[in-house]
Amino acid sequence: MKDKEQMAEELREQEERELHSLAEELATLKQELEEEKKRHLRTRADFDNYRKRAEREAEKAKFYTKKEILLDLLTFLDYFEQAGKQVQDPAAARGIEIMARQLNEFLYKHGVRPVECHGKPFDPEEHEGLGYVTTDQCPEGCVAEEVCSGYKLEDVLLRPAQVMVAQNPGS
Amino acid sequence: MGKAVGIDLGTTFSAVAVIEGGKPEVITNAEGSRTTPSVVAFKDSGERLVGQVAKRQAALNPEKTLFSVKRFIGRKYDEVESERSLVPYIVKAGPNNAVRFKINDKDYAPEEISAMVLKKMVEDASKHLGEKVTDAVITVPAYFNDAQRQATKDAGKIAGLNVLRIINEPTAASLAYGLDKKVNETILVFDLGGGTFDVSILEVGDGVFEVKATNGDTHLGGDNFDKAVVDWLADEFKKDQGIDLRQDKQALQRLIEAAEKAKVELSSTTETAISIPFITAGADGPKHLDTKLTRAKFDDLTHSLVERCRQPVKDALADAKLTEKDIDEIILVGGSTRIPAVQKLVRELIGKDPNQSVNPDEVVALGAAIQAGVLAGEMEDVVLLDVTPLSLGVETLGGVMTKIIERNSTIPTRHSETFSTAEDNQPAVDIHVLQGERELARDNRSLGQFKLEGIPPAPRGLPQIEVSFDIDANGILKVSAKDKGSGKEQEITISGSTNLDQGEIERMVEEAQKHGEEDKQRRKEVDERNEADSLAYQVERQLNELGDKLPVHEKGRLEQTVNELKEALKSNAPIEKIRSLHSDLQQAAHSLSEAAYQQQTAGTGAAGTTGGGQSQAGGSDSGGDDVVDAEYEEQ
Numbered sequence: 062m063k064d065k066e067q068m069a070e071e072l073r074e075q076e077e078r079e080l081h082s083l084a085e086e087l088a089t090l091k092q093e094l095e096e097e098k099k100r101h102l103r104t105r106a107d108f109d110n111y112r113k114r115a116e117r118e119a120e121k122a123k124f125y126t127k128k129e130i131l132l133d134l135l136t137f138l139d140y141f142e143q144a145g146k147q148v149q150d151p152a153a154a155r156g157i158e159i160m161a162r163q164l165n166e167f168l169y170k171h172g173v174r175p176v177e178c179h180g181k182p183f184d185p186e187e188h189e190g191l192g193y194v195t196t197d198q199c200p201e202g203c204v205a206e207e208v209c210s211g212y213k214l215e216d217v218l219l220r221p222a223q224v225m226v227a228q229n230p231g232s
Numbered sequence: 233m234g235k236a237v238g239i240d241l242g243t244t245f246s247a248v249a250v251i252e253g254g255k256p257e258v259i260t261n262a263e264g265s266r267t268t269p270s271v272v273a274f275k276d277s278g279e280r281l282v283g284q285v286a287k288r289q290a291a292l293n294p295e296k297t298l299f300s301v302k303r304f305i306g307r308k309y310d311e312v313e314s315e316r317s318l319v320p321y322i323v324k325a326g327p328n329n330a331v332r333f334k335i336n337d338k339d340y341a342p343e344e345i346s347a348m349v350l351k352k353m354v355e356d357a358s359k360h361l362g363e364k365v366t367d368a369v370i371t372v373p374a375y376f377n378d379a380q381r382q383a384t385k386d387a388g389k390i391a392g393l394n395v396l397r398i399i400n401e402p403t404a405a406s407l408a409y410g411l412d413k414k415v416n417e418t419i420l421v422f423d424l425g426g427g428t429f430d431v432s433i434l435e436v437g438d439g440v441f442e443v444k445a446t447n448g449d450t451h452l453g454g455d456n457f458d459k460a461v462v463d464w465l466a467d468e469f470k471k472d473q474g475i476d477l478r479q480d481k482q483a484l485q486r487l488i489e490a491a492e493k494a495k496v497e498l499s500s501t502t503e504t505a506i507s508i509p510f511i512t513a514g515a516d517g518p519k520h521l522d523t524k525l526t527r528a529k530f531d532d533l534t535h536s537l538v539e540r541c542r543q544p545v546k547d548a549l550a551d552a553k554l555t556e557k558d559i560d561e562i563i564l565v566g567g568s569t570r571i572p573a574v575q576k577l578v579r580e581l582i583g584k585d586p587n588q589s590v591n592p593d594e595v596v597a598l599g600a601a602i603q604a605g606v607l608a609g610e611m612e613d614v615v616l617l618d619v620t621p622l623s624l625g626v627e628t629l630g631g632v633m634t635k636i637i638e639r640n641s642t643i644p645t646r647h648s649e650t651f652s653t654a655e656d657n658q659p660a661v662d663i664h665v666l667q668g669e670r671e672l673a674r675d676n677r678s679l680g681q682f683k684l685e686g687i688p689p690a691p692r693g694l695p696q697i698e699v700s701f702d703i704d705a706n707g708i709l710k711v712s713a714k715d716k717g718s719g720k721e722q723e724i725t726i727s728g729s730t731n732l733d734q735g736e737i738e739r740m741v742e743e744a745q746k747h748g749e750e751d752k753q754r755r756k757e758v759d760e761r762n763e764a765d766s767l768a769y770q771v772e773r774q775l776n777e778l779g780d781k782l783p784v785h786e787k788g789r790l791e792q793t794v795n796e797l798k799e800a801l802k803s804n805a806p807i808e809k810i811r812s813l814h815s816d817l818q819q820a821a822h823s824l825s826e827a828a829y830q831q832q833t834a835g836t837g838a839a840g841t842t843g844g845g846q847s848q849a850g851g852s853d854s855g856g857d858d859v860v861d862a863e864y865e866e867q
Binding site: 139209226 | 289513
């Protein structure tokens with residue numbers, strides 16, 4: 062009799078143990094599933110953000126490619142401007158002036174705008190200061206001389222104007 | 233918690249990077265640059281400028297423009313006497329003999345100034361990422377002492393950052409190359425930046441880096457190389473023209489720009505032209521600078537600078553009690569290590585090729601980002617994703633391979649494409665699954681083959697057979713083909729499409745590159761044959777429908793041309809013959825198109841003008857110019 066009772070008891074205990082381990086396993090699995098779900102959501106979100114940024118960046122990349130090319134072109138505008146100043150022969154000077162104008166028009170069409178500087182207060186957002194000149198032609202701290210012109214593409218700086226800044230005599 | 237970034241806080245420039253999808257990426261600043269000058273300036277109004285903007289006004293405002301602050305951080309006033317004499321701003325002793333900068337009657341600690349640089353970088357990064365950056369790993373030179381490290385950490389805190397860790401620049405560079413996984417290796421990091429030169433020797437084991445020795449030259453960098461070229465150009469010009477360009481500020485600006493450009497170009501070419509037309513005007517008219525600089529001449533001009541790198545490397549080896557043979561890896565850091573003469577010196581000193589696959593301007597920031605990613609737990613979530621080593625596809629008409637999944641696609645992935653039949657009333661299609669990069673099916677590896685049967689009778693080009701490739705995370709490929717019309721489906725499962733050994737993959741990719749041109753030619757030929765075949769088929773169909781609308785001689789001519797072309801295709805005639813017959817048929821088919829057009833307008837009345845060309849079976853274009861290849865024709 063006792064043996065039977067004992068056996069039943071043992072059986073029950075074993076069942077309980079099994080039940081307990083199954084419950085534990087279920088809990089672990091639930092937790093794992095929860096974690097996987099979270100991870101999945103996070104990946105989805107990451108991907109979504111990545112896609113959005115990729116779109117933005119593709120736009121930006123287009124802009125920067127244009128910027129690079131236009132920036133290189135500006136070198137030639139510099140040459141024309143320099144040539145216009147230096148060439149003495151009137152016919153040649155006129156020819157150079159026309160070429161400079163055409164290049165200018167081309168750049169304008171593509172959104173390139175010169176940086177205003179003459180007489181403006183020095184602004185490092187758009188100007189690069191090379192040094193001071195003593196003058197009374199211009200208020201102190203304003204741009205007295207443009208050494209190399211600056212340009213913007215829409216409202217992004219292509220290159221700063223390189224300038225000399227006025228220092229009034231006796232200041 | 234927000235994002236964690238890695239920051240290379242440099243003497244002249246700084247850079248920031250972040251982990252994205254398990255990979256480090258450098259983040260551009262608000263101005264669109266990948267690096268930010270480590271410069272802070274103060275206006276009279278007290279307003280602060282940081283980065284490029286500060287640099288632009290440096291010449292006007294030398295006493296209030298702070299640069300090279302890294303040379304002062306965490307140091308005592310007495311220790312920096314020589315550095316003090318090199319900067320135009322006021323350096324004074326503060327509490328406990330600490331370094332202070334005097335600006336507008338206010339004292340600033342170096343860590344406060346560095347914090348301003350860090351703050352700008354982090355703010356720009358936050359904007360770029362669309363997520364607030366809260367944590368950072370910041371790098372310092374390996375020779376920094378505890379005080380310098382603490383001060384750098386404080387700079388991070390002042391900038392509002394949780395500084396996860398301060399790590400050595402050479403360690404960061406090693407991380408970017410994945411050298412932390414190496415066991416007991418000795419690494420030499422050669423860092424020639426804008427203004428400083430550092431050599432570090434590290435030992436790595438169990439993912440831990442130990443600094444064995446450091447050396448360097450605190451005032452040697454890219455700027456010295458630029459100046460050497462400027463001086464040479466100006467001296468040459470003076471010799472030829474008698475004018476010193478250094479006295480003309482406009483000319484000097486152009487000279488500096490041209491010199492830097494020439495230096496960069498000479499890293500990839502052996503000769504470069506330096507041309508500045510109308511650089512200045514003399515008494516006798518305009519003057520131009522137009523000269524060539526060879527790499528040999530450049531090396532000659534900068535020889536003494538390159539030589540200055542030699543002794544520090546030797547000294548570092550000696551300090552570490554090592555010889556050049558003990559060095560397992562060399563890493564190049566800093567833009568100036570792109571100079572071929574510098575690389576040659578490194579090879580000569582160590583007798584090994586350096587690692588240089590990672591951009592040397594960015595390698596430190598990238599490594600810092602990896603460390604940040606690990607510390608912030610962002611790397612844990614990264615499941616290592618496999619890629620398909622080779623392209624997968626099917627054989628299509630003419631024995632060409634049509635790729636469905638391109639090589640290096642990340643798996644798991646699924647792609648499908650719709651094909652069609654090549655013959656009228658074709659009852660079945662063969663799906664031949666291929667792997668490889670070659671254009672022709674027979675040059676690729678065959679993975680398996682199956683047949684989709686029971687396609688209801690239809691003219692060629694009409695049935696839609698959707699072929700899907702699905703690779704699961706374990707690399708098991710399932711290819712299925714489904715006839716959209718009848719719903720009949722057939723599939724095959726192929727395991728082991730990804731477990732090729734590396735050598736086999738490399739061989740296949742290499743072969744594809746080697747045979748690229750001839751494969752393209754052959755592919756083009758097959759495409760042309762397919763186009764010709766498609767045109768012959770169409771014309772034949774239209775002849776059956778509309779033949780009686782044509783004059784008898786026209787009809788006869790067309791029939792003859794179609795037959796000739798079909799015969800030529802069947803007998804695999806030379807491509808020239810196919811081409812000429814193809815164009816003959818195109819010419820002749822014009823009358824047929826006209827007849828078709830007339831019939832349609834007649835049939836649909838006045839409204840029929842929009843109906844042209846659309847009504848043909850198989851979606852083909854009657855003009856013949858735009859015919860797509862058949863059998864598994866792409867829809």
